[in-house]
Amino acid sequence: MSSIKILKDKCVGCKLCVNSCPFGAIKIEDKKAVILDNCTLCGSCVSTCKFKAIELTKDEVKGVDTSEYKGIWVFAEQKEGVLESVSLELLGQATRLAKDLNTDVSAVLLGHYLENTAKELIAYGADNIYCIDDPSLSRYNDESYANIICDLIKQYKPDIVLFGATAYGRSLAPRISSRLNTGLTADCTILEIDKEKKILLQTRPAFGGNLMATIVCPNHRPQMSTVRPKVMKAIEPDYNRKGNIINPQITVPTSTKVKVLDVCNFPKEDLNLEDAEIIVAAGRGISDSKNMKLVEELAQVLNATVGASRAAVDEGFIEYAHQIGQTGKTVSPKLYFACGISGAIQHLAGISSSEIIVAINKDPDAPIFKVAHYGIVGDIEKVLPQLIEKFRENLVK
Amino acid sequence: MNIIVCVKQVPGTNEVKMNKETNTIIREGIESIINPFDTYALEEALRIKDAYKGKVTALSMGIPQTAQLLKQTMALGVDEAILLSDRAFAGADSLATSYALSMGVKKINNYDLIICGKQATDGDTAQVGPSLAEKLNIPHITYVNKIEEIGDGFIRCTRLTSEGYEVIESSLPALLTVIEDLNVPRLPSIKNLREAKNREVAILNISDINADSKFTGLSGSPTQVVKTFIPEYNINNEMIEGTPAEQAEKLVDNLLSLGLSVQ
Numbered sequence: 100m101s102s103i104k105i106l107k108d109k110c111v112g113c114k115l116c117v118n119s120c121p122f123g124a125i126k127i128e129d130k131k132a133v134i135l136d137n138c139t140l141c142g143s144c145v146s147t148c149k150f151k152a153i154e155l156t157k158d159e160v161k162g163v164d165t166s167e168y169k170g171i172w173v174f175a176e177q178k179e180g181v182l183e184s185v186s187l188e189l190l191g192q193a194t195r196l197a198k199d200l201n202t203d204v205s206a207v208l209l210g211h212y213l214e215n216t217a218k219e220l221i222a223y224g225a226d227n228i229y230c231i232d233d234p235s236l237s238r239y240n241d242e243s244y245a246n247i248i249c250d251l252i253k254q255y256k257p258d259i260v261l262f263g264a265t266a267y268g269r270s271l272a273p274r275i276s277s278r279l280n281t282g283l284t285a286d287c288t289i290l291e292i293d294k295e296k297k298i299l300l301q302t303r304p305a306f307g308g309n310l311m312a313t314i315v316c317p318n319h320r321p322q323m324s325t326v327r328p329k330v331m332k333a334i335e336p337d338y339n340r341k342g343n344i345i346n347p348q349i350t351v352p353t354s355t356k357v358k359v360l361d362v363c364n365f366p367k368e369d370l371n372l373e374d375a376e377i378i379v380a381a382g383r384g385i386s387d388s389k390n391m392k393l394v395e396e397l398a399q400v401l402n403a404t405v406g407a408s409r410a411a412v413d414e415g416f417i418e419y420a421h422q423i424g425q426t427g428k429t430v431s432p433k434l435y436f437a438c439g440i441s442g443a444i445q446h447l448a449g450i451s452s453s454e455i456i457v458a459i460n461k462d463p464d465a466p467i468f469k470v471a472h473y474g475i476v477g478d479i480e481k482v483l484p485q486l487i488e489k490f491r492e493n494l495v496k
Numbered sequence: 497m498n499i500i501v502c503v504k505q506v507p508g509t510n511e512v513k514m515n516k517e518t519n520t521i522i523r524e525g526i527e528s529i530i531n532p533f534d535t536y537a538l539e540e541a542l543r544i545k546d547a548y549k550g551k552v553t554a555l556s557m558g559i560p561q562t563a564q565l566l567k568q569t570m571a572l573g574v575d576e577a578i579l580l581s582d583r584a585f586a587g588a589d590s591l592a593t594s595y596a597l598s599m600g601v602k603k604i605n606n607y608d609l610i611i612c613g614k615q616a617t618d619g620d621t622a623q624v625g626p627s628l629a630e631k632l633n634i635p636h637i638t639y640v641n642k643i644e645e646i647g648d649g650f651i652r653c654t655r656l657t658s659e660g661y662e663v664i665e666s667s668l669p670a671l672l673t674v675i676e677d678l679n680v681p682r683l684p685s686i687k688n689l690r691e692a693k694n695r696e697v698a699i700l701n702i703s704d705i706n707a708d709s710k711f712t713g714l715s716g717s718p719t720q721v722v723k724t725f726i727p728e729y730n731i732n733n734e735m736i737e738g739t740p741a742e743q744a745e746k747l748v749d750n751l752l753s754l755g756l757s758v759q
Contacts, residue, residue, distance in 0.1 A: 100583070100584050100709050100713070100715065101586075101587065101713065101714040101715055102583070121724060123526075136559040136560060136561070136583075137559045138586060138587075139586055139587045139588075139714075140586055140587035140713070140714045141587065141721055142721075143724060157714060157715075158710075158714070158715040160715060160718075161710070162718070178659075241626075241635070241636065241637075241638075242635055245630075265658055266638070266639055266655075266656065266657045266658050267657070269622050269623075269638065270626055270636070270638040270639075271626075272623075273590065273622075273623035273624075273625075273626040273627040273630075274626045274627070274629070274630050274636070276591065276623075276627065277591060277594055277626070277627035277628075277630035277631055278630050280591065280718070281591075281718050282589065282591065282717070282718030282719035283590065283591070283623060283627075283719070284719060285590075285619075285620070285621035285622065285623055286620065286621070300722075305619075305721070305724065310724050310725065310726060311724065311725055311726070311727050312721045312723070312724045313721070313722050313723040313724075313725075314719050314720065314721055314722070315719070315720055315722050316718050316719050316720075317720065318718065319718035355635075356634075356635040356666055356667040356670075357635045357636075357637065357664060357665070357666045357667075357670075358664065358665050358666075359662050359663070359664055360652070360662075360663040360664065360665055361662065361663040362657075362660065362661075362662050362663075363660045363661055363662070363663075364659045364660035365659060365660045365661075419676075425620055426615075426620055434751070434756065444727070445620070447727075455751075455754065456731075457747065457751075468733065468735070469729050469731070469733070470729045470731055470733075471731070471733055472731060472732070472733055472734065473733070473734055473736060473747055473750060473751075474733060474734070474735045474736065475735075475736050475743045475747060476735065477740055477743060478740070481740040482740045482743060482744060484740075485740045485741050485743070485744035485745075486744040486747065486748065488744070489744045489745055489747075489748040490748055493748055493752060494756075494757075
């Protein structure tokens with residue numbers, strides 16, 4: 100069993116470790132550090148101790164022979180032949196990672212009537228398409244899709260497998276990683292290659308706080324990640340690119356415990372945060388639901404879409420559909436107004452591709468100001484009416 | 497219908513304050529709560545129990561103090577609460593957590609349905625539900641927003657997707673992860689809360705659930721955190737001073753000079 104201990108003769112009770120612990124799992128008792136029950140053995144404290152008084156012993160983890168695994172795979176999510184944009188974005192990122200690993204990029208495509216979809220994947224950077232074309236796969240099904248992809252991974256041994264963090268991807272990927280006993284990192288915002296160790300560095304917001312964590316999966320394969328839409332960039336499609344379409348010998352399950360009986364799509368609504376050019380978003384700092392009117396009015400003047408932070412949704416100021424951030428939507432507008440949004444890292448993860456960010460907040464220390472191109476320290480109730488008026492004067496003839 | 501609800505203890509807030517001088521997290525005064533998404537899972541389990549009879553068991557993995565939170569679930573009407581707690585579970589990623597929970601579920605043995613919240617508010621991975629179902633070799637349905645029918649050996653629900661919803665039928669036993677649209681969780685009465693204080697939470701260690709320490713905690717976790725950092729933003733930021741009217745005017749001028757137009 101892995102364990103951590105404080106070497107009492109070396110510890111001077113300086114509290115450096117207490118401050119470095121992301122979990123608050125160290126306290127000082129009788130001028131010596133004590134590790135508490137909620138320690139997760141993350142090791143953050145070990146490197147901060149100047150007196151080498153913390154000893155972390157990790158069991159040797161028995162993994163797999165990683166040298167057998169090669170290539171980067173992307174799960175190509177499609178509905179009736181239309182690919183999810185995130186799958187194309189992942190292919191783009193995979194081509195960049197593949198250069199560092201000197202390997203190739205493959206797409207895993209399941210469905211029915213897939214010929215044109217396969218061609219599109221090649222144009223967007225796939226060197227190989229593992230194509231399973233069967234009428235029973237025309238609709239996404241957790242069970243049959245997981246069975247087939249697990250079989251393919253066992254047969255072809257890819258080094259890295261990437262999924263979009265969509266409703267389907269977030270359901271499918273953990274089922275697969277669990278069966279293969281390998282690691283999976285959710286909602287990555289940065290994917291890079293450690294050029295020395297040739298492993299995938301997966302970075303995501305962590306610890307529910309203003310921290311990013313870089314996560315690796317050194318001893319198990321494949322290395323698996325999910326990535327939210329609009330975080331990575333697709334390459335320009337080249338329809339003259341060549342690629343191989345492979346039709347693997349795979350048994351398609353004939354009966355499944357889970358059956359999709361019916362699919363019902365919501366009507367396309369006006370609310371389309373992902374493609375909005377201007378967004379006016381509200382946070383907890385608008386303080387009162389009546390101030391939502393000001394946010395909405397500013398949005399109206401600018402012909403903008405209304406967004407919100409998780410805190411504003413939790414407060415009941417606005418519905419979840421408007422939520423932007425790690426657990427909401429990722430946006431990339433030309434102009435983003437953050438009204439009373441403090442700027443928790445989860446929210447920042449959803450707005451980082453905005454061209455210009457304007458932050459209005461009464462707390463001058465709010466983290467949102469670190470990412471804002473223009474910052475106004477002030478009261479929403481006083482600043483927004485002025486802004487609405489000035490925009491009206493200048494924009495509306 | 498015997499139902500197991502997976503419950504996680506999480507920090508009561510995501511609004512984390514940083515100490516600017518030491519670059520560390522200020523965590524005084526943050527209390528622990530039941531993961532908010534799990535409260536919808538608990539409520540749905542209790543409603544199913546009301547309609548179909550049976551037993552509801554709350555299952556958690558965590559530090560010994562989690563037992564206090566599990567007593568709250570008993571005040572709501574949960575029949576039994578089980579806490580998996582052992583130093584050998586420390587440092588678990590979602591795979592090692594799923595393994596330990598699956599061994600706990602096998603110990604409970606008699607169940608038709610497992611319900612989990614869609615994700616925990618501290619890690620937000622949404623991985624443990626599907627991963628646990630896989631370890632138990634039972635089907636799973638994620639993002640369930642409505643249970644339509646439970647019949648002899650099957651359950652039919654609707655689940656949200658990015659474009660709408662799907663009607664899905666699965667054989668039982670099965671695992672569901674549920675979203676907040678499902679119900680409005682009940683609150684415990686003061687009387688029940690007081691009574692629950694005297695109830696026992698079964699605390700099981702690694703040998704009680706016959707788990708192999710190779711697959712639990714840090715040893716059973718394929719993923720490792722190699723670095724944590726505070727993101728740096730290289731943004732040329734301009735703070736606009738003045739009265740609200742002056743601030744508004746300067747901002748509008750700046751944006752107009754950048755070519756802001758409205759379609």
